[in-house]
Amino acid sequence: MLDVKLLRSQFDEVKEKLSQRNEDITALDQFGELDEKRRETIQAVEELKSRRNKVSQEISQMKRDKKDATDVIEEMQKVAADIKKLDEQLREVDEQLNHLLLTIPNIPHDSAPIGSDEEDNEEVRKWGEVRSFPFENKPHWELATDLDILDFERASKVTGSRFVFYKGLGARLERALINFMMDLHQDEHEYTEILPPYMVNRDSMTGTGQLPKFEEDAFKIREEDYFLIPTAEVPVTNLHRDEIMSMDDLPKTYTAYSACFRSEAGSAGRDTRGLIRQHQFNKVELVRFVKPEESYQQLELLTGHAEKILQLLQLPYRVLNMCTGDLGFTAAKKYDIEVWIPSNETYREISSCSNFESFQARRANIRFKRDTKAKAEYVHTLNGSGLAIGRTVAAILENYQQEDGSIEIPEVLRPYMGGKETIK
RNA sequence: GGAGAAGUACCCAAGUGGCUGAAGGGGCGCCCCUGCUAAGGGUGUAGGUCGCGUGAGCGGCGCGAGGGUUCAAAUCCCUCCUUCUCCGCCA
Numbered sequence: 001m002l003d004v005k006l007l008r009s010q011f012d013e014v015k016e017k018l019s020q021r022n023e024d025i026t027a028l029d030q031f032g033e034l035d036e037k038r039r040e041t042i043q044a045v046e047e048l049k050s051r052r053n054k055v056s057q058e059i060s061q062m063k064r065d066k067k068d069a070t071d072v073i074e075e076m077q078k079v080a081a082d083i084k085k086l087d088e089q090l091r092e093v094d095e096q097l098n099h100l101l102l103t104i105p106n107i108p109h110d111s112a113p114i115g116s117d118e119e120d121n122e123e124v125r126k127w128g129e130v131r132s133f134p135f136e137n138k139p140h141w142e143l144a145t146d147l148d149i150l151d152f153e154r155a156s157k158v159t160g161s162r163f164v165f166y167k168g169l170g171a172r173l174e175r176a177l178i179n180f181m182m183d184l185h186q187d188e189h190e191y192t193e194i195l196p197p198y199m200v201n202r203d204s205m206t207g208t209g210q211l212p213k214f215e216e217d218a219f220k221i222r223e224e225d226y227f228l229i230p231t232a233e234v235p236v237t238n239l240h241r242d243e244i245m246s247m248d249d250l251p252k253t254y255t256a257y258s259a260c261f262r263s264e265a266g267s268a269g270r271d272t273r274g275l276i277r278q279h280q281f282n283k284v285e286l287v288r289f290v291k292p293e294e295s296y297q298q299l300e301l302l303t304g305h306a307e308k309i310l311q312l313l314q315l316p317y318r319v320l321n322m323c324t325g326d327l328g329f330t331a332a333k334k335y336d337i338e339v340w341i342p343s344n345e346t347y348r349e350i351s352s353c354s355n356f357e358s359f360q361a362r363r364a365n366i367r368f369k370r371d372t373k374a375k376a377e378y379v380h381t382l383n384g385s386g387l388a389i390g391r392t393v394a395a396i397l398e399n400y401q402q403e404d405g406s407i408e409i410p411e412v413l414r415p416y417m418g419g420k421e422t423i424k
Numbered sequence: 425g426g427a428g429a430a431g432u433a434c435c436c437a438a439g440u441g442g443c444u445g446a447a448g449g450g451g452c453g454c455c456c457c458u459g460c461u462a463a464g465g466g467u468g469u470a471g472g473u474c475g476c477g478u479g480a481g482c483g484g485c486g487c488g489a490g491g492g493u494u495c496a497a498a499u500c501c502c503u504c505c506u507u508c509u510c511c512g513c514c515a
Contacts, residue, residue: 042475046484053484056496060442069495076495244472376472 001101001362007031017107020114020324027100034097041093045086052079102206103213106359108324109296109333115323121336122323127307128316130340131399138405139343140397141274144170146405147423150275161272162264162279169423173396173409174282176416177389178257181284181309185386189305191255191286196235198259199226204238207364209330209356216265219279228261232285233383238364240289244376245368251298252289255386257282275390276341276348282389286353288382289366295355295380296333303335303353306386310350312412315395316340318347332357337387339395350391353384 007014011032018025055076062069108114113122144150149170155163166174185191202225205211210218210230219228229235236256245252260283271277286305290298303319310317322334331354338347358378361367367376400408406424409417 039475042484046475049485050483052495056442059495063442073495080495 001359002104002107003358003362004035004101008035014107018105020108021105021327022116022325023105023329025104028104030100031097034093034100038090038093038097041086041090045083045090048079048083048086052076052083055079099212102211102363105329106327106332106356108327109355109357111296111321112327112333113321113323116325117323118326120323121326122321124319124321124335126316126318127311128314128340130316131342133342135403137342137398137401139274140394143397143401143405143407147407149173149423152273160279162277164275164278169417169420170393172417173393173413173423174389176413177392178282178284179416180413181386181389182255182257184309184312185255185284185286185305189253189255189286189308191253194232194236194239194254194256196229196232196239196256196258198229198261199224200229200234200238201226204234204241204364207238207241208234208360209363210234213329217263219261219263229258230262231260231283231385232256232258233287236285236287237360237366237381237383240366241364243366245289245366245379247291247368247370250289250291250368250379251294254287256285256287258285259283275394278390281391284386284389286384286386289368289379290382291368292358292377292380295357295382298380299333299335299353299355299382302382302384303337306337306351306353306384309387309392310337310339313392313396313410315392315399317350328354330354330356330359332359335384339391340399341395342398348391348395350395351385351387354382356381356383 002014015025015028018028055072059069059072059076062072113120115121141150141152145152147170149167151165151167155165158165182193186193199221202211205218205227210227218230221227235258236254239254240252259280261280264277264279267277275281286302288298288302307317307319317337317339320336320338322328322331322336327334334352334354336349337351337353339350340346341348357380360381361378366379366381368379369376396410397407400410402408402422404424406422408422409420414421
């Protein structure tokens with residue numbers, strides 16, 4: 001959510017910035033009118049309420065003095081009716097304005113390259129050597145099916161498309177990665193470990209920006225107003241919804257493992273095979289609540305924490321600075337980390353690290369005070385995958401495959417795999 | 425799922441229609457005393473948010489949330505949420 005005062009005072013500049021995005025912002029044009037109508041109504045109704053309060057005092061005094069107040073009460077009945085009418089008008093305008101504000105995306109940061117789609121994303125750096133195979137390499141779903149460590153077919157029988165069973169060392173590998181990442185972030189990167197609920201309520205989904213605009217992307221629980229989380233970002237960021245932190249709390253950092261659920265509405269036919277695009281996948285998430293003046297520096301730090309995982313796993317990757325057209329709804333700046341997937345002969349997203357500035361904090365009302373007397377200010381929130389587990393498995397299977405179809409296990413994972421060196 | 429109780433400011437807590445922005449504590453700020461790690465006395469402040477105003481300031485809202493009754497609601501009515509206790513069920 002954007003700052004209303006900023007919209008009032010610098011509407012044209014804000015609109016200009018927002019138009020660099022790949023989003024429809026025509027609704028924004030109603031802002032001025034709604035904002036003005038709202039303020040007019042507030043003034044009118046508050047004047048009446050002020051009068052009501054004053055006269056109520058007088059009535060109270062008259063009653064105590066045993067004087068007759070019938071005339072005044074009669075007059076106040078009319079005022080009360082007017083108040084009721086104006087309150088109703090105000091509620092309507094408030095609702096409209098609020099809905100509008102909730103559907104306007106974040107303002108891109110100046111360091112985000114201006115562009116219209118993924119073509120315009122900027123490569124910031126590249127790490128690792130892309131392996132050249134002296135034999136014909138296979139996609140991960142073939143390797144995994146041959147090794148009997150993933151079962152897509154039965155998953156579609158038991159549930160449906162875009163689900164998978166992990167089996168044997170496949171399941172072990174998934175679990176090893178979760179533990180490896182969680183341990184590293186907790187022990188080396190100083191995040192507090194969280195295991196969150198996998199369902200959240202509507203307020204939480206609104207707080208982080210999934211709602212109201214992207215309801216069709218989420219799985220909804222039928223008989224409750226709950227949603228399956230699309231990422232641990234939602235429960236973890238909302239941990240501190242409607243709270244005021246103190247200066248010493250910042251930066252507050254969490255790492256959370258969770259399953260993630262996405263309807264993938266609109267991506268029918270894309271990545272239909274393999275682990276890349278599932279309705280349910282595992283992810284380790286990093287979340288940081290920080291002081292506004294530090295947030296860009298903190299974004300670099302967080303991105304580095306995600307990169308560290310790939311470095312230790314010896315998987316080649318690149319980092320992209322996402323252009324204004326590809327930023328998504330909530331981010332002011334976003335780095336995507338992409339890992340090399342040999343079967344695709346390209347890099348694929350494995351982590352997305354964003355600075356939301358005060359956009360989520362304003363929606364979720366997460367603030368801090370510089371000292372006890374100070375006015376509460378909005379924190380800046382950041383998060384990033386560290387990393388998506390399923391895609392990491394895909395990358396390991398493909399990058400570590402041997403000519404005989406076996407998989408070498410990355411060294412850092414062996415302690416988590418009972419000391420095994422290969423999957424065969 | 426059934427029965428009961430409760431939700432008041434940073435915390436505890438009083439308050440059943442008007443004089444309550446809300447007693448009293450604790451805490452916190454300042455001052456004094458004492459002096460050794462903890463204690464005594466005095467005094468002060470009381471959150472947030474919205475609107476108007478250049479500003480001092482003025483005003484609205486606010487006692488879990490949302491509605492309602494009333495000239496007037498922390499106080500009465502309705503719905504919902506959460507917590508606690510008991511019973512049932514259960515990984």
